[in-house]
Amino acid sequence: MTSTSMAPVRPRRLAFADLISVLTSEHAEIRWKLTELKGSTETKDFTHAAAILKDLDQLFRQHIADEEAQVLPILIEAYGVKGAEQAIVVFRQHRPIYLLIQEVGRLASLPPEGLATNETKLGALLIKHTQAEETHIFPNALSTYYAKSRGASL
Numbered sequence: 001m002t003s004t005s006m007a008p009v010r011p012r013r014l015a016f017a018d019l020i021s022v023l024t025s026e027h028a029e030i031r032w033k034l035t036e037l038k039g040s041t042e043t044k045d046f047t048h049a050a051a052i053l054k055d056l057d058q059l060f061r062q063h064i065a066d067e068e069a070q071v072l073p074i075l076i077e078a079y080g081v082k083g084a085e086q087a088i089v090v091f092r093q094h095r096p097i098y099l100l101i102q103e104v105g106r107l108a109s110l111p112p113e114g115l116a117t118n119e120t121k122l123g124a125l126l127i128k129h130t131q132a133e134e135t136h137i138f139p140n141a142l143s144t145y146y147a148k149s150r151g152a153s154l
Ligand SMILES: [Fe+2]
Pocket: 064, 067, 090, 091, 094, 129, 133
């Protein structure tokens, strides 16, 4: 069910390296859903678009809960809030992205004005966001995690 607030979701309990692979494969899933969504809006299959958005909403809520509750603390603990600024800035995009998912979901159930524009904006935001995580934040969090588990000083 789509809600208008970001209700808390319980973080998944996984070994950290497994969590990072799950999050990375979810990025691929998110990108695939965006492609499907684009197809549905282009063919004006709004029922399918709404179903995709509902899946995306659920997937994204769990995904960001894990990033914020499990990835971010490792970086903040190791480098402080200032040192973890890059991750904080990227993760701050979660809420606007989530609100846009909901907006596109709302538009998908209404006449089509504005849907294509917002869907394109959502796609662009999500692709940039997932790339920033995969290029910078996940590798950094993983190496920090491994350094910490070896007891190395950072
Ligand atoms: Fe994220």
